[in-house]
Amino acid sequence: MVTSQNIRYSSSAIARVLNVAASAVVKFDVFANAIWVYIKGQRPKFLSKKLFTQHFVDRRKAEARGLTVTRHAFEHSYFTVRNEAKGTFYQVQAIASGLVCECEDYQNQMRFFGRGCCKHNYAVLAQLGYSDLRSYLAAQ
Numbered sequence: 021m022v023t024s025q026n027i028r029y030s031s032s033a034i035a036r037v038l039n040v041a042a043s044a045v046v047k048f049d050v051f052a053n054a055i056w057v058y059i060k061g062q063r064p065k066f067l068s069k070k071l072f073t074q075h076f077v078d079r080r081k082a083e084a085r086g087l088t089v090t091r092h093a094f095e096h097s098y099f100t101v102r103n104e105a106k107g108t109f110y111q112v113q114a115i116a117s118g119l120v121c122e123c124e125d126y127q128n129q130m131r132f133f134g135r136g137c138c139k140h141n142y143a144v145l146a147q148l149g150y151s152d153l154r155s156y157l158a159a160q
Contacts, residue, residue: 022132023132025050027129027132028073029048029050029055029069029072031045033072033076034048036079037067037075040059043060054066054067055069055072077137077152080125080142081139081142083139083142084141084142084143086103086105087102087103088101088102088103088104088143089143089144089146089147098112098113099111099144101121101143101144110122110123112140112143112144114156118135118153118157119153119156121136121138121141123138125138126138126140137152137153141153
């Protein structure tokens with residue numbers, strides 16, 4: 021179950037950030053500005069929350085590169101984003117206030133952060149010639 025804590029801070033994310041096996045992450049504690057991490061065989065360390073926020077974005081951007089985007093012929097603000105490897109697809113709508121996706125990741129981000137940009141949204145942004153949501157919004 022996705023919560024406001026584990027959507028951004030999880031053992032898997034810690035393992036990716038530190039380049040260790042997920043099983044090596046013993047536990048972690050979330051504080052105001054940092055994450056206190058315990059890794060097997062290592063001294064505990066603090067990691068900044070900013071590092072995890074950047075990882076959160078970078079991971080979605082990297083995953084977006086493998087997706088195929090098709091703009092709808094009759095409704096130009098709608099896109100279909102396909103993941104050929106998984107055989108899945110999602111609908112994304114580009115509106116002046118952002119991009120809206122029907123995927124679970126986007127819905128969770130909206131629920132916990134009040135805004136969101138999933139890998140499907142990043143794929144559409146790239147198709148439209150934008151590197152991030154901020155530049156898309158500035159152009160609207």
